[in-house]
């Protein structure tokens with residue numbers, strides 16, 4: 122992996138932006154800094170202004186593990202953005218992605234799994250907020266739990282998912298998501314957004330293992346994968362060292378599409 126903000130990276134980016142790519146971001150840990158409380162994760166005003174401006178020049182999307190309604194609230198006012206929730210499974214236009222029948226089946230599978238989870242005493246004793254029902258998926262968040270309980274609960278949830286079958290396990294930061302099999306992942310979602318935007322080239326930024334689905338599926342000269350926080354192994358060819366560098370990269374993108382002074386009003 123190479124640093125996208127190095128002189129080599131900047132020169133590659135300049136060439137790549139001649140193709141006027143679509144730019145798609147993950148949300149938590151990529152566009153917005155992580156927070157001990159996941160409900161408090163928000164875009165910084167500078168990031169919001171840069172993304173808004175970028176979306177006036179290029180198609181821009183956000184693909185997140187969050188439920189779509191939750192993501193929409195956090196990106197309220199950024200009306201040009203194409204949004205996908207639930208790890209790639211929940212598109213704004215249902216018919217554009219997951220078939221209605223498939224998503225109805227997934228909702229039933231999630232609800233049945235949650236009822237089964239309720240029968241586990243270790244899960245029943247956990248605070249309600251640690252099991253998030255995202256309708257098309259379930260996320261177990263263990264931040265704040267003691268490690269022994271977290272590990273035990275996580276193992277039991279994974280075992281139950283294995284026994285019942287039909288779920289894809291998606292590890293996250295201090296979390297584990299269960300997504301019904303057959304639903305699209307972030308890679309499928311990113312490629313679908315690219316097609317709807319009638320774009321041929323894609324820049325994708327993400328910080329987690331689930332973003333590797335995009336880096337793996339979108340490879341080749343029409344794609345530029347950027348991992349936030351260098352990580353090995355990763356299928357991304359580029360990285361930025363940490364989330365706080367993303368604004369700088371947005372300024373670079375903006376200068377390339379809107380001219381060198383475009384980002385100036387937002388610069389500190």
Ligand SMILES: [Mg+2]
Pocket residue numbers: 147148149150151327328329
């Ligand atoms: Mg993330």
